[in-house]
Amino acid sequence: MDMLRIDDLHRRFGEKEVLKGLNLSVPENSIFGFIGRNGAGKTTTMKTVLGLLRPDRGEITVAGEKVEFGQTATNRFIGYLPDVPEFYSFMNPQEYLYFCGEITGMDKKEIRSRTDELLELVGLQYEKHRVKGFSRGMKQRLGIAQALLNRPKLLICDEPTSALDPMGRKEILDILMQVREQTTVLFSTHILSDVERICTDIALLNDGKVAVQGKLSDIKTMYRSDEFLLETETEADLVAIQNAFPFVEKIGRTQLTFRERKHTQFDVLNFVTNHRIRLSKLDRVEPSLEDLFMEVVDK
Amino acid sequence: MKSLFAFMKKEILEQIRTGKIILLGLLFVLFGIMNPAIAKLTPWILESVADTMESSGMVITSVTITAMDSWTQFFKNIPIGLIAFVLIESSILTKEYSSGTLILSLTKGLERFKVVVTKATVLTVLWTICYWMCFGITYGYTAYFWDNSIAQNLIFSIVCWWVFGVMVVALMVVFSTLAKSNTGVLCGTGGVVFASYMLGMLPKCSKYMPSYLTDGNSLIYGLTDAEKYMPSLIIAAGLSVICLVISIPIFNKRHL
Ligand SMILES: Nc1ncnc2c1ncn2[C@@H]1O[C@H](COP(=O)(O)OP(=O)(O)OP(=O)(O)O)[C@@H](O)[C@H]1O
Numbered sequence: 033m034d035m036l037r038i039d040d041l042h043r044r045f046g047e048k049e050v051l052k053g054l055n056l057s058v059p060e061n062s063i064f065g066f067i068g069r070n071g072a073g074k075t076t077t078m079k080t081v082l083g084l085l086r087p088d089r090g091e092i093t094v095a096g097e098k099v100e101f102g103q104t105a106t107n108r109f110i111g112y113l114p115d116v117p118e119f120y121s122f123m124n125p126q127e128y129l130y131f132c133g134e135i136t137g138m139d140k141k142e143i144r145s146r147t148d149e150l151l152e153l154v155g156l157q158y159e160k161h162r163v164k165g166f167s168r169g170m171k172q173r174l175g176i177a178q179a180l181l182n183r184p185k186l187l188i189c190d191e192p193t194s195a196l197d198p199m200g201r202k203e204i205l206d207i208l209m210q211v212r213e214q215t216t217v218l219f220s221t222h223i224l225s226d227v228e229r230i231c232t233d234i235a236l237l238n239d240g241k242v243a244v245q246g247k248l249s250d251i252k253t254m255y256r257s258d259e260f261l262l263e264t265e266t267e268a269d270l271v272a273i274q275n276a277f278p279f280v281e282k283i284g285r286t287q288l289t290f291r292e293r294k295h296t297q298f299d300v301l302n303f304v305t306n307h308r309i310r311l312s313k314l315d316r317v318e319p320s321l322e323d324l325f326m327e328v329v330d331k
Numbered sequence: 332m333k334s335l336f337a338f339m340k341k342e343i344l345e346q347i348r349t350g351k352i353i354l355l356g357l358l359f360v361l362f363g364i365m366n367p368a369i370a371k372l373t374p375w376i377l378e379s380v381a382d383t384m385e386s387s388g389m390v391i392t393s394v395t396i397t398a399m400d401s402w403t404q405f406f407k408n409i410p411i412g413l414i415a416f417v418l419i420e421s422s423i424l425t426k427e428y429s430s431g432t433l434i435l436s437l438t439k440g441l442e443r444f445k446v447v448v449t450k451a452t453v454l455t456v457l458w459t460i461c462y463w464m465c466f467g468i469t470y471g472y473t474a475y476f477w478d479n480s481i482a483q484n485l486i487f488s489i490v491c492w493w494v495f496g497v498m499v500v501a502l503m504v505v506f507s508t509l510a511k512s513n514t515g516v517l518c519g520t521g522g523v524v525f526a527s528y529m530l531g532m533l534p535k536c537s538k539y540m541p542s543y544l545t546d547g548n549s550l551i552y553g554l555t556d557a558e559k560y561m562p563s564l565i566i567a568a569g570l571s572v573i574c575l576v577i578s579i580p581i582f583n584k585r586h587l
């Protein structure tokens with residue numbers, strides 16, 4: 033079943049059409065990477081899912097229920113971490129999670145145990161200071177804790193890692209990995225290495241629409257790169273190949289790459305065999321998300 | 332219900348921890364003491380400047396101070412108290428938009444009307460406590476030094492001013508649901524009050540304007556009948572209710 037379904041979502045701000053018929057389906061228990069460059073409309077999409085923005089057109093369902101703008105009952109399924117989470121700065125983390133539990137209608141005993149559990153998960157269990165002096169990283173962690181408080185079926189995180197240093201990023205990603213058993217995670221980002229690290233599924237947002245979406249592994253095979261890496265034993269051999277094939281690219285003393293669409297691997301290997309060149313390596317280059325992203329965006 | 336109380340508890344905690352309650356408390360206690368104190372000190376002040384005045388040709392005859400002077404001070408100072416109250420509390424809702432704190436509460440399932448109800452309740456209760464505390468202090472000192480019974484319609488005039496304050500609070504709430512920042516709230520609230528004063532200058536509509544309620548002096552000196560205050564009292568009360576009622580659907584439609 034799809035945890036979240038978006039059908040033909042349109043949204044404009046004034047003259048600017050930000051979403052032009054976006055379709056998205058997030059399968060249950062996936063870690064779903066929602067990728068798009070700055071201003072692509074990631075935050076807009078998420079806010080619409082949360083009923084904070086009214087869509088111009090389109091339908092959204094969360095756990096099979098339709099999302100309504102304003103009074104949004106489907107939010108009971110969702111935990112949300114905004115791009116810049118802000119909490120009541122006069123409270124400390126315990127008090128804040130308590131407050132969150134109370135407005136969600138959890139009972140006292142559960143709030144207490146869940147608060148302790150989550151503060152430990154995000155590493156804030158000894159933090160007794162008020163939120164006022166918190167760093168971005170600490171706020172991000174408290175943000176994850178509050179989002180997970182009422183055991184949401186869907187956790188929506190808006191760029192949870194973009195403001196963090198590498199250590200902080202790794203910690204947040206680890207937390208997302210850990211909660212995967214309990215919930216579906218949808219997170220937006222433009223940091224592709226984060227996506228490669230933890231995502232099972234991705235969607236690429238470009239020009240107001242989802243350009244590609246699916247299992248990360250499927251997409252990688254589908255967009256299999258036509259690039260090969262070739263390594264010779266001597267530099268002279270490399271130069272010989274270079275002279276015969278104008279479109280190869282030298283990337284090291286004995287290394288070059290070429291693309292199938294320019295020179296087929298058979299032509300190159302033919303040349304190698306005919307000239308009795310010894311190879312130390314011939315490799316198909318794994319496509320990176322970067323390439324994929326560029327390819328989709330360039331189209 | 333539980334979530335309403337939780338949000339209200341948070342609101343009160345905020346008022347306490349950000350020091351707003353203390354500030355307002357001090358301010359209104361100070362005003363409460365100042366009203367009789369200024370009245371009490373008037374002869375003494377006049378005496379001390381009498382010499383200089385005399386040399387410039389003015390002769391000051393001794394003045395008798397009564398409870399009326401204390402209450403005149405009250406009606407002179409309470410507008411400043413209300414303005415301070417509005418300035419201190421004007422960002423009560425708009426700050427939650429700009430910081431984004433409200434988004435987390437709402438996405439946790441807090442119904443929107445509860446936000447409006449909480450903010451309106453807290454503001455009204457705060458205003459009521461501050462105002463009547465200020466009144467109580469002035470009343471106590473005035474009774475101690477002079478005789479309150481010479482002021483006519485005293486309680487009625489005080490109630491009128493309180494209703495005016497409640498209306499201002501209701502305006503603050505409705506403009507908070509419309510505006511983006513507290514500047515909008517201040518302009519809206521100030522604008523309506525200003526318009527009411529301006530229209531009040533036209534003899535034809537003066538007695539229908541809520542600002543009519545702020546003329547407590549005419550009441551305590553017995554210059555105007557209490558009856559005459561009824562239209563403006565009803566209009567102010569009606570306007571308050573309308574403001575509070577429409578702020579709920581306005582807030583429900585708001586994009587955050
Ligand atoms: N309230 C608004 N009023 C007008 N324009 C808006 C509003 N919110 C968003 N936009 C516009 O919509 C576009 C998409 O914004 P959005 O915040 O959804 O992008 P994003 O993908 O989240 O970007 P980022 O990676 O920077 O967070 C932007 O061009 C922005 O200018």
Ligand SMILES: [Mg+2]
Nearest residue numbers: 074075115190
């Ligand atoms: Mg964004």
